[in-house]
Amino acid sequence: MNDATILSVRDVEVAFPAGGLLSRQAILGVAGVSLGISRGETFALVGESGSGKTTLARAINGLQTISAGEITFEGQRIDTLGKSAMKPLRQRMSMMFQDPVGSLSPRMTVGDLVTEPFRIHGAQGRNLKAETKRLLSLVGLPPDFAGRFPHQLSGGQARRVGVARAIALEPALIIADEPTAGLDVSVQGEVLNLLNDLRERLGLAMLIITHNLHVVHHVADRVAVMYLGRFVETGTTEDVFDAPAHPYTAALLSANPEPDPDRAHDRIALPAEVPSLLRRPSGCEFHTRCPWVQDRCRTEAPAPADIGGRRVACHFPLAPGARPPAHRKEPA
Amino acid sequence: MGQVRRVLREPLGAFGLALVVLVVVMSIFAGLLTQYDPAGLSPRDRFLDPSTTHLLGTDQLGRDLFSRVLFGGRIALYVALVSTAISLAAGIVLGLIAGYGPRWLDNVMILLFDALKSFPTVMLALALVTLTGPSLTAVMVVVIIVNVPGYARIIRTQTIALKSSEFVMAAQSMGASTARILRVHILPNVIGPIVILASMDIPVVIAIEAGMSFLGLGVRPPTPSWGSILNDGFANIRETPWIAIAGGLPIIVTTLGFTFLGETLRDIFDPRLKGR
Amino acid sequence: MSVLAIETLNVTFSTEAGPLHALKDVSFTVPERRIVGIVGESGCGKSTLINAILGLLADNGRVTGGRILFEDGNDLVGLDPTAMRALRGLRISTVFQDPMGALNPVISVGRQMVNIQYRSGLSKSAKLARATEMLELVRIPDARAALRRYPHQFSGGMKQRIAIAMALMMEPALLIADEPTTALDATLEVATIELLKDLQRKIGCSVLFISHHLGVIAELCDEVVVMYAGEVVERGDVRQIFHQPKHPYTMRLLECDPARQTERTRNLPTIPGEIPDLRARPRGCVFAPRCTLAEAICAAPQVERDIGRGHRVRCVKAVSPAEAEA
Structure with a gap:
């Protein structure tokens, strides 16, 4: 750590409690x-639903x-902090949720x-009208949007409002849960460009x-790939994507289906369903779906x-560039 | 103001609103509309039929029925509005606590609400009056006890649904206090339906007050109440029907007025019709 | 022969702020045994189109022109509700994004699958056998046992496959699939697409597949219809659309797909602007306000032109490959 x-x-x-009232499971x-x-x-x-990323x-x-x-976070242990001790740190770390409007x-x-973050963390000495204007212009929305309600916004506009709120207190870290979820393709790029731009200008992580x-x-x-609550691979984006x-x-x-009908889809098919977290597979937890599975993976x-x-x-x-072994029995 | 116009666009709503306004205006200006003291006895003028001097006639004690109806309206509206307002406030607070608080508290409160709700209204009224004696306060307490559990349950259910919504989680992640989350983020989204429900409950409250006064559990004589007028009319039905009519008519008019208005409001605010 | 032929379909909704022209002169066909994809972003009129085909437009919506010809030239516009109900589920079936819309949570999967065969004269055991066969076809493991289970006992991917099995059980002429893979994870999405393709071949039905996911459309469909703001802006063979898009909107949309960007970039292409208010459609090209190639000529009403081999474009500036040579 540096x-x-x-x-x-x-x-x-x-850990989440599972089973009945008296179950310790x-x-x-x-x-x-x-x-x-x-x-x-x-x-x-990165991970599919149920992988534990959210x-x-x-x-x-x-x-x-x-x-x-x-x-x-910023040199301070935060998982043991109570609600009130955590509050000042929330100015340094903001979170965006999946549903742009919701x-x-x-x-x-x-x-x-x-301007809700200012009201929560004390708005003394701030001109909220001016802040609204400043934040809206930062995310590329005209000032007259200030009077609109969420249901009057498109998904992309709502997402911009979410971004404006997330950067209001100039945090050091933004956590964005599926920032492009529910957005049209032509708008996804807009939001990602905006986040990239703000990241550079404000030095955000x-x-x-x-x-x-x-x-x-x-x-x-960098990217981490999650499966059943664990990281299976972590590395720089280039490395992970290239090989x-x-x-x-x-x-x-x-x-990932690509927008090209003639592309050879030499796809690695994943058979079987995702295992239940209640009954984690033995050995390597991916072995039930892995095309390259060997005996050792099932036990160790x-x-x-x-x-x-x-x-x-x-x-x-x-x-x-490895290809899956050609012959493989599909498990039921 | 847009809502008022929308109410007026519905014939039933406009009619309901007119009735409600009529009742309210007549109750407020009761003192100007009649020169008779509603409690003033005049033994010589017993059982007079309606006339220009006594618009609705007089009762068995010679009191002017029109002025008793007007002043009775004050009592009815007072009880209805005050107890509904208190029920609403209590229901909202309790519902928010049950819905947003820890699971065990929710379970305890739901048990309490259900226990209260399972008491028959009349039994509750009798028990309370046995303890405290008949009074207007007793009537209001009964109304509040009857209404609060229902309001609280509705608020609780909606609060639970919103508790896990993304905008509430977003508020939590910004560090908003529980009080702020409840006041700013949850309350404005749950209050609409309950206010409409309460407006539809007002006629029920008026009926409860009249019923309790009819049974002698509510307003004490000589204070006029529509229920006690109805009771007088019932006791003297052989002498004249006018007393019973004078007590019954305003109950019917007010009940219809508030019901029509409430139904129209519900239709206007029904979320299923939104966005059309 | 086409299973479905939509001819200059117009749908208008009456709203408080005036009439909203949700579909304008929409025309396309779904040929027999073909998969036609409809691609477009939110507000393009996809759901209105499906509802119009199924006769399920909201109370304030009305078909104000055009025809929806099904199978032997039956016009579905103005068809009486009883006749429409007889078609739905039997000749036209549907799969939606949320499979729970098709599944009753309190009835076992087997009973539901027997129930939807109520119009067939088969015996109960034959119906059960058919249900088992369909579940096997959609690769539900241990199909016989699965019939006794309830929807919530299946994973999301399996529920969607069961919904597909139910939709195809009566061997409809047309399956309308509205974003059926959108809620699924990537690995399940590709598996579902392959399954759908396979089943379509086996049953020999036509599919109208609606998606905003360009990759899925490219992989699954034979023909593609691109919609924007309630109009068909371009349609043709899947290769024409993906390899030689001629409408500026299609071109821009394809550019925007991050999957197209093989080079890592921090400046992703976008289409600035919003779709126009459908209560006040521009007189000319509906995309012109956002189009970087727009000229004065685009302010005139646009007509759909065939620029060769069934590739139709609603843009005056689109030129056929032959014209481009000249």
């Missing part, structure tokens, strides 16, 4: 992950208590929404949570290892 690190997550676990939504984000860096968490984001933001591990209070005007790998490619410096080392990463990358859990500048949890990391 001075530039503003967020550090170490061996964090999030718990499922691990996040099962021991570690990451660090430096000032001005964009880190992407839970992890909420844990970092203190909306979800963790059952093990520690989270340090994350805005429906009875509040845009002007009230973007960002944690972006997404299932869209194409998004990651263009905005993130995925974990079979799951490779499958995710190949699962792979320890994350550093391979060529990235961390991979796999017994048999892929060579660049």
Whole structure:
């Protein structure tokens, strides 16, 4: 860890109670992950639904208590902080939620929404009207939008309001949960460009949570791929995209339909359904769906290892351009 | 103001509003509309039929029925508005606490609401009056006890639904206090339906007050109340029907007025019709 | 032969702020045994179009012109509700984004699948056998046991496959699939697309596939209809649309797909501006206000032109490959 690190997550676990009232059984939504984000860096968490990426984001933001591990933000341990002790830190870390419109209070005007952080953290000495104007212009909305209500906004406009609110207090870190979810293709780029632009101008660090790998490619410096609450591969975006080392990463990358009818779809098909968190598979938890599975994977859990500048949890990391073995019985 | 225009556009709503305005105006200006003391006895003028001097005639004690109806309206509206307002406030606060608070508190409060709700109104009224004696306060307490659980449950259900919504989570992540989340982010989104429901409950409250006064559990004589006028009319129905009519008519008019108005408001604010 | 032929369809909604022209002169056909994709962004009129085909327009919406010809030239516009109900589910079936719209949570999957066969004269056991067969076809493991289970006992991907099985059970002539893979994860999405393609071939029906996901459309569809602000701006063979897009909107839309950007960039292309207010449509090209290529001529009303081999474009500036040579 160096001075530039503003967020550090170490061996964090999030447990949810499962089963009946008297059952002590718990499922691990996040099962021991570690990451660090430096000032001005964009880190992407990628995974499919149920992989624990949103839970992890909420844990970092203190909306979800963790059952093990520690989270340090700007040199201060935050997972043990109470609500009031956490409050001043919330000015330094803001979070954007998935639904562009649904994350805005429906009875509040845009002007009230973007200045809500000032009202929560003390608006003394601030001219809220001027702040509204400044924030709206930062995200490229005309000042007369201040009087509109969320339901009068398009998805892209609502997302801009969300961004304006997130940067209001000039935080050091923005956590963005699916920032392009629910947006049209022609608007997705707008939002990503805006986030990139603000990141550069304000020196923000960002944690972006997404299932869209194409998004990651263009905005993130580093990426972590999550499966069943664990990181299976972490590395720089270039490395991971150029040559995925974990079979799951490779499958995710190949699962993105590209807008070209003639492209050969040499796709890595993932058979079977995602296992339940209640009954985690033995050994490597990806073995039930892995096209390259071998006997060792079924019994022995792979320890994350550093391979060529990235961390991979796999017994048999892929060579660049590896193709799945041709013959493979489809499991029922 | 737009809402008033929308109410007026509906014939039923306009009619309801007219009735309500009529009742309210007549109650407020009761002192100007009649020169008779509603409690002033005049034994010589018993059981007079309606005439230009006594618009609705007189009762068994010679009191002017028109002025008793007007002043009775004050009592009815006072009870209805004050107890509904208190029920609303209490229902909203309790509902927000139950809905946003911890699970165990919610369970305890729901148990309490259901227990209160399961008491029959008349039994409740009798029990209370046995303890405190008949009074206007007793009537209002009964109304509040009857109304609060229902209001609180509605607020609670909506609050629970909003508690996990993204905009509430966003407020939490910004560091907003619980009080601020409830006041700024949840309350404005849950208050609409309950206000409309309360406006539709006003005729019920008026009926409860009249009913309790009719049974002698409410307003004490000689204070006029529509229920006690109706009771007088019932006791003297062999002498004249006018007393019963004078007590019953305003109850019907007011009930209809508030019901029509409430129904129209509900239709206007029905979220299913929004955005059309 | 086409299963569905939409001819200059116009739909108008009456709103408080005046009439809203939601669909304007929409024409396209769904040929037999073909998959036609409709692509467009929010507000392009996709849902209005589906509702118009199914006779499910909201009370304030009305078909103000055009025809929707189904199978043997039956016009679905103005068809009486009973006849429409008889077509829905039997000859035209639907799959939506949320499979729970098609599944009743309190009835077992098997009973639901038997129930929807009420119009067939088969015996109960034959209907059950058919249901098992369909579940096997959509690759639900242990189909026989699955029939006894309830919808919530299946994962999201499986629920959508069951919904597809139910939609195709009566072997409809046309399947309307409205964003059926949007709620699914990428790995499940591609699996579902492949399944759909496979089933379409086996059953021999036509599919009208609606999606905002260009990659999915490119992979699945034979023909593509591009919609913008309630108009068809371009249509043609999937290769014509994806390899030689001629309408500026299509070109820009394809550019915007981050998947097209193979080079890593921090400056992604966008289409600035908003769709016009459909209560006050521009007289000329509906895309002109956002079009970087717009000229004076674009202010005149646009007509759809065939620029060769069925590739139709609603843009005066679009030229056929032959014209471009000259």
